[in-house]
Amino acid sequence: MDTGLGSRFDADALGFALVFVSAAGFGTLGIFGVYAQRAGLSIPTVLVFRFVLGSAFVWTALAARGRARLLRGRTLGVAVALGALGYATMSGLYFVGLEFMTAGMVAIVLYTYPAFVVLLAAVAVGESVGRTTVLALCLALSGVALAVGANPAGASPTGVLVVLAAAVAYAAYITVSRAALDDTDSLVLTAHVLPAAAVTFLVVGAATGDLAVPRAPTDWAILVGVAALATAVPVFAFFAGLERLGASRAGIVSTVEPPITVALGALLFAEPVTAVTVAGGALVLGAVVLLQSSPG
Template sequence: MREFKGYLMILAAAILWGCSATLAKLLLNQNVSTILIVQTRVTFSALILLVFYLLFKPHILRVGIHDLWRFALLGVLGVAGSNFTYYFAIRESTVATAITLQYTAPLFVMANTTFLGEEKFSTIKLAAAIVSLVGCFLAVGAYDTSVLRLSTAGLISGIGSMISFSFFTIYTRHVLSRHNVWTTTFYALVFASLFWLVVNPPWSIVGENPVGEVWKGLVVLAIISILVPHSLYFSGMRYVVASRAIITSTLEPVVAMVSAAIFLAEFLNPIRVAGAALVIGAIALLQVQKEEGTIQNFHAVRESDAS
């Protein structure tokens, strides 16, 4: 039952990530820069959590100084790193190319966790990872060679995106073995925000001079693309092993595709719909076989801290 609860949380996170892509597209259409969108998502989320915790749960902010490096790794390499390399890959190639490269991550995660003995190898999981990758490939239209473009920089950044996304999923479980979801979410976002302040300092943000409606859109985007889904994903990771979690998260581009079709009138052809069906099928395939061995879950880790 707890594992099912974890799947629901991760699916909810993927749905929000996918829906948020439509709002991000609307902001981009208003000439808001990509870096401002990426940066404000984590910064506003961290600020919202900071205010809430200071007012209602200040004890959640207390961590040992010797633990900060773990949050820094998760925030910089996992949260900021996956975003930075993903959007850089888009700039140097195409959206379809970047997504295809990033969603090879389930295979990388499975190989890593199996090699380290954290999970047992399963042909069902391998099949689900391959089917989800093929599904993503079709859903984003990567079968059309005209939308695929690959440069050396695009390939390197795309692989970097895959590695960062994999690290984000694998390392989250290690951090959650020591800290509760809320502390982990907050400090990961804080260090991701600090990274973006170095890349894009405040005076650069002011220089863009966004109008009031844009700021409102950025706050909403922060909530539905980072604050809520990251909290859900981290929560789900307490009950679901890394490989199953990341395969489940491949629902994101499918939701983004459907959301764009509904709200942006983007065209859906049968091949893309078939790709979406494959992704959903891959997630369903995971339910055929339960995880072998003992699944370490972290529902009891420092839960008293969050009360």
């Protein structure tokens, strides 16, 4: 007799695979960032094309699935602000951080953002802060301090502060989007956030004179990789996995993202990885798992 366990197992397995693909895709962002630096591509150039091309991929996919729709009124205004201010700030600071630290270290420090999400939710909307939350925040920050202290060649105090600011900006983006757009389809929201962020970097690039249209095929390969492999594909894979696993389990599986970046950085760029660095990263990921596993 079919109890439905087989189909549930298949759905879970597919969900885990999709979220893993998403984490792996997002984990390549820092790697593409390093390649962009080495190719001489400016931050505004990379991010304009990331968000323009990423928007094209996302809108095309939504249209193919019959889910493309324009937001209106206040919802549209909030979505545009989230992209132009929140997500743009996080992305810009992330790439600035790559100028000071290795891709692996940037990934570890950025992954403190779930702890900041919980902290901001407590401050902004009055959610209670229990001992689990305090412990997770202490674990995350201790892990960053441990990883950075063990690998001064791969990090700097300035870089840590920049990427921690990126983590706070990302946490603010998540907190505001949850509170203000709770009933908005996440993929549709993403389709509006990406072009809004593109406009921000278009303005920044034009104002600073740092915006350029690449000519070399290798430059275009980097930009398409950032937009497709590190943006559009992981976005769709994550939400598809989320539908099958739920938020908590999807969040836990996503913690493979920093280790993937660390591994790729070591493999492709010979970025230093020590036992203490690994231990620090493990504390950060442990904090995320603790938050995702805690009730409430």
